[in-house]
Amino acid sequence: MALNTKPNIADPDRFYQSLIDCHRDLSEDQSQRVNSKLILLLSNHIGDEAVLKEAMAIACAESGA
Amino acid sequence: MLQTYEYPEFPYTQSDEQKNGVVKRHPAIIIGAGPIGLTTALDFAQQGIPVVVLDDNNTVSVGSRAVCYAKRPLEIWDRLGCGQRMIDKGVIWKIGKVFRQDDLVYQFDLLPEEDHKIPAFINLQQYYLEEYMIERCKDFGDRVDLRWKSKVISLRNEADHVVLQVETPDGVYQVEADYVVSCDGANSDTRKMLGLDFEGQFFQDRFLIADVVMKADFPAERWFWFDPPFHPNQSVLLHMQSDNVWRIDFQLGWDSDPEEEKKPEKVIPRLKAMLGEDTEFELEWVSVYQFACRQLNDFRCGRVFFAGDAAHQVSPFGARGANTGVQDIDNLAWKLKLVRDGKAPEALLDSYSEERVFAAADNLKHSTQSTDFITPKSKCSTFFRDAVLALAKEHEFARPLVNSGRLSMPTPYEKSSLNTPDEEAFAGKMQPGTNCADAPIRKDNQEGWFLNQIGERFSVVTFGDAPAIDTLDIDGIPCDILVVGKDFEDSKGRLTERYDGKNGTTYLIRPDQHVAARWRSFDKDKIATALNRATCRL
Ligand SMILES: Cc1cc2nc3c(=O)[nH]c(=O)nc-3n(C[C@H](O)[C@H](O)[C@H](O)COP(=O)(O)OP(=O)(O)OC[C@H]3O[C@@H](n4cnc5c(N)ncnc54)[C@H](O)[C@@H]3O)c2cc1C
Numbered sequence: 185m186a187l188n189t190k191p192n193i194a195d196p197d198r199f200y201q202s203l204i205d206c207h208r209d210l211s212e213d214q215s216q217r218v219n220s221k222l223i224l225l226l227s228n229h230i231g232d233e234a235v236l237k238e239a240m241a242i243a244c245a246e247s248g249a
Numbered sequence: 250m251l252q253t254y255e256y257p258e259f260p261y262t263q264s265d266e267q268k269n270g271v272v273k274r275h276p277a278i279i280i281g282a283g284p285i286g287l288t289t290a291l292d293f294a295q296q297g298i299p300v301v302v303l304d305d306n307n308t309v310s311v312g313s314r315a316v317c318y319a320k321r322p323l324e325i326w327d328r329l330g331c332g333q334r335m336i337d338k339g340v341i342w343k344i345g346k347v348f349r350q351d352d353l354v355y356q357f358d359l360l361p362e363e364d365h366k367i368p369a370f371i372n373l374q375q376y377y378l379e380e381y382m383i384e385r386c387k388d389f390g391d392r393v394d395l396r397w398k399s400k401v402i403s404l405r406n407e408a409d410h411v412v413l414q415v416e417t418p419d420g421v422y423q424v425e426a427d428y429v430v431s432c433d434g435a436n437s438d439t440r441k442m443l444g445l446d447f448e449g450q451f452f453q454d455r456f457l458i459a460d461v462v463m464k465a466d467f468p469a470e471r472w473f474w475f476d477p478p479f480h481p482n483q484s485v486l487l488h489m490q491s492d493n494v495w496r497i498d499f500q501l502g503w504d505s506d507p508e509e510e511k512k513p514e515k516v517i518p519r520l521k522a523m524l525g526e527d528t529e530f531e532l533e534w535v536s537v538y539q540f541a542c543r544q545l546n547d548f549r550c551g552r553v554f555f556a557g558d559a560a561h562q563v564s565p566f567g568a569r570g571a572n573t574g575v576q577d578i579d580n581l582a583w584k585l586k587l588v589r590d591g592k593a594p595e596a597l598l599d600s601y602s603e604e605r606v607f608a609a610a611d612n613l614k615h616s617t618q619s620t621d622f623i624t625p626k627s628k629c630s631t632f633f634r635d636a637v638l639a640l641a642k643e644h645e646f647a648r649p650l651v652n653s654g655r656l657s658m659p660t661p662y663e664k665s666s667l668n669t670p671d672e673e674a675f676a677g678k679m680q681p682g683t684n685c686a687d688a689p690i691r692k693d694n695q696e697g698w699f700l701n702q703i704g705e706r707f708s709v710v711t712f713g714d715a716p717a718i719d720t721l722d723i724d725g726i727p728c729d730i731l732v733v734g735k736d737f738e739d740s741k742g743r744l745t746e747r748y749d750g751k752n753g754t755t756y757l758i759r760p761d762q763h764v765a766a767r768w769r770s771f772d773k774d775k776i777a778t779a780l781n782r783a784t785c786r787l
Contacts, residue, residue, distance in 0.1 A: 216629070221640055223633075224640060225644075228646040228647075
C-alpha cells in the first residue's frame, strides 16, 4: 500500500477546524506535546512502515531544510 | 567504603625470559586480563593453544562495572567450565519495570523459554566474574601463563609474528608472538600503537553510578524510572547484585560537575530521597561516567586481533559490553586453532572481523537507540520521548516504544560468507549463522543438555534414520556425527521442535555452536562442501 495523497477526508474544513481547536490557548510547548502524541497515535494506526517513511520523506522535503 | 568484597592481589613473578634476557616466541599473547582477555585465555587453552596473558594490574576489575550477563555469554562460559559458578553466585531475574514519575507505565518479562540450561540473565559484580575465570585458568596449568604487572608499551606487526615490549617492576623486556589478541579495554593502548581510528559518538550526559550495600525489600527485578519524584527530570536505574549489593544509576545531565557529584555528602542525600530516610545503607563504590558508542572498522590488523571494549565500546543501557565481547572470542578461538594447525587458510581469520564487526554494529545501533531515548538530543526528541511515556500507561501501543535499554541478544551472522544458504524451507529460528538453541536431552540414562554435546569441533546433528557412518574427516578436519535418538534422546521433544527436525533433517554446526548449513537429508558431499565454505577452503 502506498501513502494516499489524494483527498481522503470527507469534510476538510471541519477536520481542519478541529485540528486548530486542539491547540487553542496552548503554549508552544503544550502544542508540541499534543502534536507529538498525535503523530505517535496516528503512526501506530497506519502501522505500515513503508507508508510512514513515505509520509516522513514528503514532510521533510517540504520543510525547506 | 567497600563492605562486601576483598580484592585479591595476584603475585607478580618475573618471567624466565625477562630474567634470562632471551627473546621467546609464543603461539599467542593476550593483552589485558579483563573479562574478555580471560575468556580468550580459557577458550584458547581449551582448544590446546598455550597463551601468555599480560596485564598491567594485579587484581580484578575495581569499582562499579558490569552487572548483567546474558544467556549466550553464560553458555560460552559454561562451555569453558565456569558458567555454573557464576550462575550460582549471581542473582537471576526476568522482570523489568519502567516507571514515569510514580506510575508504572510498562513491565516486561524476559519470559525465558522453558527447557534451557542457562537463564535469560543474571546479575553479578564484575570482580566475581573475573575472579572465577582466573581460578578456572589454573585448571589448565602451564597452558595459561598469567603475568601480572606487565604493561605492553610497544607493539609491532612483522610478516609472520608480532614483537612486543613489556614493562614490569624489573624493567622492560621483549617478547614475540605468532598472534596477539588485544583485550586492553576501551582506552586500548594497542589500538593507539597501531594508529587505528575508533569512531563513534560521545553522549552529552553524565551518570552517577552507585553500588550500595543494604538489606532492602526491592524484588530481584530491573526498575527504571523516568522523571521520578526523588530525582526529577532525569532517569534512575536500580538492579540487584549478589551479597545485598544494589546498583543504582542516576542520570545527572551534562552540566553536572563529576567531581562534586561523587562526594558522599552529595550522593547520600540522593540515595535517601530514593530509598527513604530510614533505610540503612552503606556506599560500596561511587563513580561518574560519560558514555560513548564507538567501534573499529576492522577487528584484525595483521596478526593482531581486537576484541571486547578495545574493539567496540557501548553505553551500558542494555548490558552489552562484556556480553558481546565474550562472543568475539567464541568466534575467534576455533578459527585461530584451525589456521594455526594449517587446516584452514588465513582468510578464515578475516571472517572473524567480518562477522564480529557486523555484530558490533548491530549492538552499537541498539545501544545508541536506547541512549537517544534516555538522553534525547534535541527539544523535539524530548517531546516525542515524553509523549511515548505519557501514552504508555493507558495505551498499549506505546509500551514497546519505551526504550530504557533493550537487553543483549546475540546477533545472528545472517549474511556471513561462511554460511551455506538453505535449499529447502525450515520452520523456526535456526537459520544458518544463528547460535544454536539449547534443549534438554538424555544420554546414557542421564539428563543433560544439547549445547553440552556440541562445540569446539564441527558437528553434524541429524534426526531420524542414522547414516551408515559415525564420524567424518573432511580433509583433516574431524566432524562428529550425532544422531538424535541414537547418540542421545530428545527427552522432551524440544530439539525436534526448535530445529524443525524431520526424518533426515541434518545440521552442520560450527565449533562456536552456530549453524553453518542444514538440509532435509544427510548428504556427505554437501556436508563436506559446507564445511569447506565455513572454513574458507572453497
Ligand atoms: C557502569 C558500567 C556498567 C556496565 N554494565 C555492564 C553490564 O551490565 N553488562 C556487560 O556485559 N557489560 C557492562 N559494562 C561493560 C563492561 O564492563 C566492559 O564491556 C568489560 O569490562 C570489557 O571487558 P574487556 O576485557 O574488553 O576490557 P576491560 O575490562 O577494560 O579490561 C582491560 C584490561 O586490560 C588491562 N590493560 C590495559 N592496558 C594495558 C596494557 N597496555 N598492557 C597490559 N594490560 C593492559 C587493564 O588493566 C584491564 O585489566 C559496564 C560498564 C560500566 C562502566
